[in-house]
Amino acid sequence: MRVGLHALGISDGASPEVIRAVATAAExxxxxxxxxxxxxxxxxxxxSRYPYSADGRIAVPADADWLDPLLTLSFAAAVTSTIELATGVLLLPEHNPIIVAKQAATLDVLSSGRFSLGVGVGWSAEEFEALGVPFTGRGRRTDEYIDVMRTLWADDPASFTGEFTRFDSIRVNPKPLRRGRLPMLAGGNSSTALRRAVSHADGWYGFNLPVVDVAEHVATLAEQCALHGRSFAELTIAVALSDGVPEDLPKLEATGVTEVVVVGAPPPIPDEAAAWTENLARTWIVSDL
Structure with missing residues (x-):
């Protein structure tokens, strides 16, 4: 079972020294x-109600530092050499998909092919309003933007005509390193997110999900694979748990989960952050140490 770490870019995890310490220790x-x-x-x-907590409130204070994920992962890529990188998640409908396609491919090139793009539709109407993007229709916008980026990565020149995006014979380079295709994950715990993970992406990132609910979500993914003519085995299924313990890993792997993501906030001192990361690894990756 693969174990990932979601700990960079927020509050104490937003300083370059802590990012370096956590990234290198994680690797x-x-x-x-x-x-x-x-x-x-x-x-x-x-x-707006936050969908990943019982009280509908996000735990991160509004005045906390929250770094841009693509820039943060670019920094992490520069101080590591083998560990993979992923957005979990980038709120795709808030962005111009042509720019995201270029940024994501650039990060993939700079990291020597270690990057996967996790995307979500977003939940905060206030955020969309501030950015001047319609909140309504954000799911359709997300699906189309995924198709736009796939087209840009695969074709040169590229053309596209959709509800939100149109261009003709443009060139956007670089291309992702893996034959012009960047792995994409759809984030979110709703039935629509699970559908999107199969219909448009290469897998799913479930967030803050109770262990008891994982099997049902994975079964839905399998059903969607049957509906869309896809092989379940080709999906990446990553889950950040709300209540999991290392003893749950074999059971989760048996359901089809390919990666459990440990979510945490590192301490603000780099040496302590490195030790914190090592302790998490000793807890969750016992067989590999």
């Missing part, structure tokens, strides 16, 4: 992948 001690999430905008008292 040294056997974590498979570094994950980094996104919010461009937070507000003090949102009306």
């Amino acid at each position: 040294r001690h056997g974590f498979a992948r570094l994950w980094c999430g996104e919010h461009v905008v937070l507000v003090d008292s949102p009306d």
Whole structure:
């Protein structure tokens, strides 16, 4: 079972010294992948409900530092050499897909093919309003933007005509290193997110999910594979748990989960952050140490 670490870019995990310490320690001690999430905008008292907690509130304070995930992972790529990197998740409908396609391919090239792009639709209407992007229709926008980026990565020149995006015979380079295709994961715990993981992406990133709910979500993914003519075995299935312990790993692997992502906040002192990362590895990756 692969074990990833989601700990970079927020609050104490936003300083370059701590990012370096956590990234290098994670690579040294056997974590498979570094994950980094996104919010461009937070507000003090949102009306929007956060979907990944029981009380509907995000745990990160609105005034906390929250780094851009692509830039953060570029820094992490520069101080590591083998550990994989992923956004978990980038809020795709808030962005111009042509720019994201270029940025993601650039990170893939700079990391020697270690990057996967995890995307989500977003939940904060206040964030969308601040960015001038319609909140309604963000799911359709996400699906189309994935198709746009796939087209840009595969074709040169590339053309596309959709509901939100149109271009004709343009060139956007570099291309991702893996034959012009960048692995993409759809984030979110809803049935629509699970559908998107199969219909448009290469897998799924479930976040803050109770262990007891994982098997049902994975079964839905299998059903979607049958509906869309895809092989379940080709999916990446990554899950960040709300209540998991290392003893759950064999059971999760048996359901089809390919990666468990440990979520945590490192301490602000680099040496302590490195030791914190090593302790997590000793807890979660016992067989590899």
